[in-house]
Amino acid sequence: MSSTAMILLIITLLSLYLAVGIMDGVRRRYLQFKQQQKQQLQLYRLRRQGDLLKLWLRHPEGQLLAKAKPGQHLQLFSQDQLGHPISRAYSIVSDYKQRRYYSLAIKIEATGRLTPLLAQQLKQGQLLQCSYPKGHFQLEFSPRSFFNSFVKAPKLLVKSRPVVLIAGGIGITPLLPMVNAALRQQRPVTLVYQARQLQDLLHHRKLLRLAKNTNLHYLPVLSQPDTEWPGQRGRVHAAQLAQLGGTKADYLLCASATMVRELEQSLATLGCRRVQHELFSAAHSTQSFAITLGTSEANSLGHSSVLDALLASGVKVPFDCRGGSCGACALRLVSGDCKNVLQNEYTVGEHEILSCCVQANSPLHLEWPTTAADEQPLPLQQSSSLTTHDDTTFA
Template identity: 30%
Template sequence: MGTLLPIGLPRNHFALREDAAHSVLVAGGIGITPLRAMQARLAQLGRPWELHYACRARARAAFADELQAQAPGRVQLYFGDTADGRLDLARTVQAAPAGAHFYCCGPQAMLQAFEQATAALPAERVHLERFAAQQAPAVQGGFVVELARSGRRLPVAPGMTILDTLLANGIDAPYSCMQGICGACATRVLDGLPAHQDSVLGPAERAANQTMMVCCSGAHSPVLRLDI
């Protein structure tokens, strides 16, 4: 018999709202990858959309010619090696129709500008995907993780994450990115107060303290009781 591999349902933290009144897609560099798929789906459904795509140079912009040829009135291109290459995100957001949903994938500077430009909008209409974590993992240690299913109590030492501690003690915990951006290590919190460091949970989910990413988040309480 070969190796047994666990499988699960696909995870999507950057889902397209297909019923949105209007969709504004903002891509930077290779961040065009998921937004190209969204654009194709919206076009297939006949839904209104616009795409703003920024890149350092046209020669490095994947899909640029194809997109502009398919929908020249809906695709705006911005290249750093041209005089008019700056994407004004604040103006783009202000000019969008009422009720529009906004999507962004690109480098950190673009994501920060996007968050500032959309800060006044309802959170459910703002969607982004990151390439890397916003914060470093919590490795301060000094607390205990209690595993509810077995009753084991594992001290988390300084320099270790919760995931490090679980793996070091033979616990087969699921994980993938180890940066808090994929959601593979999402774990239910039964008691205690997590110190969230991930880029997956939204403000309401963090405030609820029902789930945490054990690869990067720590604890504000001396004990965390987890559904493990």
């Protein structure tokens, strides 16, 4: 090949690389923008089963809804009893291919700020303010599965990466569409579902049926079963999970913070690296560190995040989603060390933290973000809202 042709080839490849980078950047920006937008959806069906509220939402004029990826959630915007804005994120339970409606399953928490109100006030036909589907807790794509789904190749030729889904209690909700997705991709899929008692297993019969008719390996585990329970008792252990999926599988966990941490650490020591998680809520910090923000002070002990610690001390930090997606609670980290307790999808600037997603790992010195340095922090009642985590439905 002549040197001119070589140069032309290099320039073409570089241009292609740049173009793909730019297009990807634009696509990400657009998605981020879209995720900040709100939409009105109509509640066309509503059912209550014990402490579970099931909602079906559709477009008021019957249009197709935005595509949701398996594992994503919707944020609901409402008002609390004092008329303060409040929002929570709830997993979309319906199949991700369904574009006529989204269904949500919400656990009603007697002490929650939003769910008791939803249970009392929601009426069929009502319009609700919602976000578009969002969230990074998603089943990752396996290229070989893609090949399988198109070519229907014999399984001996193309082996897809196995999927192990682990749910604790209401943490099953984002995993249900993932079961469908994994089955469609013809991937070996195991669902391990930990709950207290048989009646706490959501969609149990449906899952049993699915396991009978498909390749799903469904393993319900009860910690406090009655004597007739024929299945596994006690707790799920990482060694058992690693045996089910092996070191190459995708592990997706949605459960309480304690369960997720224990399993995640043990899976890592067993060589399982492809682990993602979603928490109901972060465990409360057991460490006592001073947190200073300007002239205000707080302490980390007993709080699930830096934001919680500051709010509990009366510091009016603006916030919205409390789940790492809006960026409202961003603060500048001047000194100290934080650890992430929730996955964030909003990208913060250098030396910034999302205070709802981190706990203090040492004494912290924080300041208001530089871009907002001249602005006063918003009064609490203008920006306050809570997210899912207090109501234990994942976000």
